Amino acid sequence: MSDKFPKLFLVFLGVLFLLNILQSFFTELIYDEAYYWYYAQDLDWGYFDHPPMVALMIKLGSLFFDGELGVRFLSCLFSAGTAMVLWLLIDNPKKLEYQPHFFLLVFSLPLLNAYGFLTLPDTPLLFFTAVFLLIYKSFLQKETAIKAIVLGIIMAAMMYSKYHAALVIIFVLLSNPILLKNKLSWLALIVSLVCYAPHQFWLFDNEFVTLNFHMNERPNQAYSFEGFTLGYLLNLIVIFGLLFPVMYWALFKSKEKDKFSKALRFLVFGFIIFFFISSFNRRTQTQWVVVICIPMVVLAFNFILQEIKARKWVFRLGLVSTALLLYARIGLIYEPLFPVIYETHGNKDFAQRIVDTVGDIPVVFENSYRRPSMFSFYSQNPSYTQNNLFYRYSQYAIDDSEDKIRNKKVAYLSKYYKGKDFEIEYKDGSVFYGEIIDDFKSYRKLKCFLEEDGVAAGDQVKIKVFNPYSFDIQIQELKFYIGFMNAYKQMRESEPLVVDYSSLKSSIPSKDTLLLKTKIPKPKKPEMKYIRFGILENGIYPGINSSPYKFNGSN
Structure with a gap:
């Protein structure tokens, strides 16, 4: 190993790994980590919000350690693995002289730093993206069936981490479209689809709930330049922290010397442009583009090996950034050091x-x-x-x-x-x-269906109410509601539906359907564009019991 990873490199890596282990042990979970821990209590091939890799990581880590460290142990390993793969992606022999610069560069990127111990879907995505690029680089040098199979497995692992992995694969392919004529490339694709088949079957069995939510049902809001596009552009600065001038300097100065460097640049520009366009439709979260940190580290480090001025700035800004991030890490544990109460506190x-x-x-x-x-x-x-x-x-x-x-x-x-x-x-x-x-009722899986889309206030409609449970549900326990949403599918008001309960059966039989006749009420606000039905069981608030349907206003 010493020929690829010199002793000084392993020392730096060991310190970084130990720091992440200690951080994991002493830092309370953030909310999303707790949610993914909940995933891991019942392993499956998919979950409502994400593919299952993050749950598998937590499950495996919890076999070795209890508490927060169990949740984060695999993330610490993946972080160390990512640093090792990034080092291997850099061919310049001068890198041996600037190992401290490499670690300052890696440690100074805020999100890459955070994902060094936090267990989120982006953590395995970063690791597998780095491995994917390493195998792809080797594949470009010499194509073999074994490398194609490994590429396929890694592509599946990326997709099991986060759906954004599809963009990584697409932009690398666009950088080298000749791959479409390569039989081994198709072998890699076939292997990846076979490995990914269990998740695809899970999506099918669950009515593509994840994709449907993210693409069709997720609430949005009216476009504003400050909140959407400007916010996105600021995110492109935030992900690189104090080093952002050097990172973008390296990006625009780097040349496409070969197919691999072209792939790195396509990845970065592809993500930036894709989510820039997306920012005109919805608010873009910072972590959606974090994967560009992988190709950017390679491009930036190769650049600073040649550019003395850039190398000096990386060292100076890297030291300041390291100090600030270490302070922030301590603040995650010790609340008084943090300016606000954060998710890891209390x-x-x-x-x-x-x-x-x-x-x-x-x-x-x-x-x-x-x-x-x-x-x-x-x-x-x-x-x-x-x-x-x-x-x-x-x-x-x-x-x-x-x-x-x-x-x-x-x-x-x-x-x-x-x-x-x-x-x-x-x-x-x-x-x-x-x-x-004392006797909590919950029937939130009852489903309401309209026979037709596009209704208006005053319309007489028939609502089918399906009972998916293995037991009958008494009608007297239920009350039916309608919710009105604006054009961005933000719920604005709800009203009880006027229903003649005396005309209904006393119960909804298991695996059977109740036909409910009612009249669509008029919303208080005129700008409503969608409706959704809810069912009340405990006298508190009605649940979400249908998909959104188009609302055509008043007749």
Whole structure:
């Protein structure tokens, strides 16, 4: 190994790995990590929001360690692996003279730094993207069937990490379209599709719920240059931190010397342009473009090996950035050092306050896929989220967690529904209101279907209500609602539907359908463009029980 990884490199890598291990152990989870930990409690080939790689990482890590370190252990390994692969991607022999510069460069990129220990879908995506580029580089030098098969496996691993991996594959292909005529390239594609087939079957079995949510049902908002496009352009600076001038200097000065360097540039420009165009339609999150850090590190380090001035700036800015990021890392653990209360602060205490108040009964949170998973992680007590029309679906909507708390005594916590039994202060000083429900009803998988799309206020409609459960549901336990959404599918108001319950059967039989006749009411606001149906069980707020349907206003 010493011929590829010199001793000094391994020393730097060991220090970085140890730092990430210690950070993992002492830092409380962020909300998304807790949510993915919840994924890992029931391994599957897919989940509502993401493919399953992040859940598998947590499951494997938890075999070796408990608590936060178990959740993050594989991320620490992947981070070290990413640094090693990046080093291998750089051919210039001068790199041996500038190993400190390499680690300053890698450590100074804020998100690459954070994903050194946080377990999020981008963590494995970064690692497998680096490995993909390494194998692709070797494939360009000498094509073999073995390399094609490995490429296929790595492409599948990328896609199992995050759907954004498709863009990595597409932009590399666009950089070298001759691959479309290469039999071994098609072999790689076939292998990747075979490896990815279980997730595709999962999507089919779950009615493509993930893709449908992200592409059709996710709420958006009216375009604003500041919030969308300018925000995206600022993100392109944020991902590189203080080093952003050097990174973009390297990008624009680098030349396409061969097919591999061309692939690196296509990757960077492809992502930047793709999400720039996307920014005119929806708000773009910073982590959506984080994968460009992989090709950018290679381009930037090769550049600074040739450019003395750039090398000096990387060293200077890298030291300052390292100091700032180390301070931020300490602040993640020690709250007084942070300017605001962050996600890693106060979670254990909040969970303990809940347990001290309600005991070990299940806790149901309103409209949050994050808080129930965080509470369960730190209390080891069952939890659930009951989402209403004004929120969104999550993994809790498609798994069996609802079955575990139905008909049981639960504590219901909300920031909006003024529960009458207790109050618990949240870590930011806000208040959660609580109510003990002795016999909790939850039928959030009931599905409402309109026979036709595009209805208007005043229309008489027939709604089919399907019961997917293995038991009958009494009609007297239910009330039916309609929600009105604007053009961006943001829920704005809800109204009870006028239904003649006396004309209905007493129950909805298992695996059967109820036909509900009602009249579409007129919304209070005229700009409503979509409707959605909800069903109320506990007298609090109606759930999400249908897809959005087009609304044509008033007749």
